[in-house]
Amino acid sequence: MSPWPFHRRHRPDGGHVVVRLGGDIDKGNAEGTAQHLLAALSVHPDVLEADLRDVRHLSADGCLAFFTVLRTLRSTPTRLIVTHAGPQVRAMLFQVGLVRALRGAHNLSEEP
Known part of the structure; x- marks a missing residue:
């Protein structure tokens, strides 16, 4: 099994790319997570969606992946x-x- 369970799919609706992330995102894999998200930009989508439904834990260091992409x-x-x-x-x-920093954080509109 790969250290980062990623899945990528393209939607035909105007360049929407979905990258489903899973497992833990922390200091050890933040750079790899960012690189995987950035690879999805090769098709020049209008929207890059990071689907976090399978992420069990996100550390503060792991958030670097998203800041890198932004x-x-x-x-x-x-x-x-x-x-x-x-x-x-x-x-x-x-x-x-x-x-x-996100422009349209779906399912994140209210503070926990």
Whole structure:
């Protein structure tokens, strides 16, 4: 089994790419997680969706993956959205301020 259980799918609705992440996202795999998300940009989507339904734990260090992607997206029209975050993941995204940096955080609209 790979250390990062990633799944990527493309939706035919205007360049929407979904990357489903799973397991734990922490210091040990934040860079690999960011690289996997960035690889999805090769098709120049309008929306890059990070589906976190299978993420069991997100550490503060693991949030670096999302900040890395956001920094790259600043020079593109692509927007990053985060969906299906569980309670612990959602709380960490709020704690590090990542929710404020996202333009359209689905399922994250209310503080935990």
